[in-house]
Amino acid sequence: MSKWTSVTSGVPQVSILGPVLFNIFINDTDSDIECTLSKSADDTKLSGVADTPERRDAIQRHPNKLEKRAPVNVMRFNKAKCKVLHLGIEPPVSIQEKDFGLLVDEKLNMSQQCALIAQKANRIPGCIKSSMASRLREVILPLCSALVRSHLEYCIQLWGLQHKNMDPLEQVQRRATFMIRGLEHLSYEDRLRELGMFSLEKRRLRGDIIMAFQYLKGAYRKDGEGLYQGVEP
Numbered sequence: 226m227s228k229w230t231s232v233t234s235g236v237p238q239v240s241i242l243g244p245v246l247f248n249i250f251i252n253d254t255d256s257d258i259e260c261t262l263s264k265s266a267d268d269t270k271l272s273g274v275a276d277t278p279e280r281r282d283a284i285q286r287h288p289n290k291l292e293k294r295a296p297v298n299v300m301r302f303n304k305a306k307c308k309v310l311h312l313g314i315e316p317p318v319s320i321q322e323k324d325f326g327l328l329v330d331e332k333l334n335m336s337q338q339c340a341l342i343a344q345k346a347n348r349i350p351g352c353i354k355s356s357m358a359s360r361l362r363e364v365i366l367p368l369c370s371a372l373v374r375s376h377l378e379y380c381i382q383l384w385g386l387q388h389k390n391m392d393p394l395e396q397v398q399r400r401a402t403f404m405i406r407g408l409e410h411l412s413y414e415d416r417l418r419e420l421g422m423f424s425l426e427k428r429r430l431r432g433d434i435i436m437a438f439q440y441l442k443g444a445y446r447k448d449g450e451g452l453y454q455g456v457e458p
Contacts, residue, residue: 250298260287268325269302275311327380335384343393346376350401360406366420369401377425382432395425 255262260273260283271288275281295301308322311331321330321337328338349372357364377394402416403409417424423431439445 250300254291254294254298257290258287260284262287265325270324325380327384336390338384339391339393342376342379343397346373346394346397347400349373349376350397350404353401354404360404362405362407362420365401365405369398369404373397373401378428381429391425398425 251264254264254269258271260271263270263272269291271284271291273280273284273287275284292302310322310324310329312333313331321328323329328335328341330337350369353365353368353372357368359365377397399413402413402420402422405416405420408416408419411419414424436445
């Protein structure tokens with residue numbers, strides 16, 4: 226058994242009550258906060274409209290409230306990791322920042338996010354190729370599905386609609402399927418057909434259709450009221 230030690234930050238791993246107790250600690254963080262406050266286990270995001278000096282000052286008052294309230298709940302904010310991102314035509318304090326793993330700039334342009342994802346995912350087929358002696362479908366396909374596709378489709382529902390050029394991502398999947406023995410002579414479309422796979426574009430379209438169908442059947446009704454607008458025939 227390990228010795229007892231004081232945990233000064235984070236949530237103890239593999240504990241049952243840890244996440245529940247942490248939620249209790251941060252549950253009242255947004256009381257008396259008029260701006261939009263997004264809370265997660267290790268990240269807090271405050272957002273609001275700052276189109277006038279009064280609104281700008283109001284937004285600044287809320288971080289001050291949060292900083293004073295945090296010690297009461299035995300919590301503290303890491304100021305070194307605090308970032309400010311202005312969305313609009315004003316000169317930005319920061320050009321781009323990561324938000325829950327997504328690279329966002331002041332214009333909400335997702336081209337850098339696409340390039341970053343393609344760069345990360347493009348290394349994985351090379352690692353698989355150098356570490357696995359077998360090129361059989363039964364070996365390569367599960368690895369690519371688990372290790373490559375997870376990068377290519379991370380939060381794609383959020384940023385994929387804003388960035389139409391997905392060729393760099395499709396190129397990564399094209400390269401991954403090319404490693405499978407016996408399919409090298411086939412075109413990318415034929416390899417997908419042989420493997421029973423879809424292109425990334427068709428997978429996104431399929432996911433959107435499934436979600437729209439579920440919404441029409443009653444799912445996500447509360448959260449989706451602002452997403453869909455009915456049109457009379």
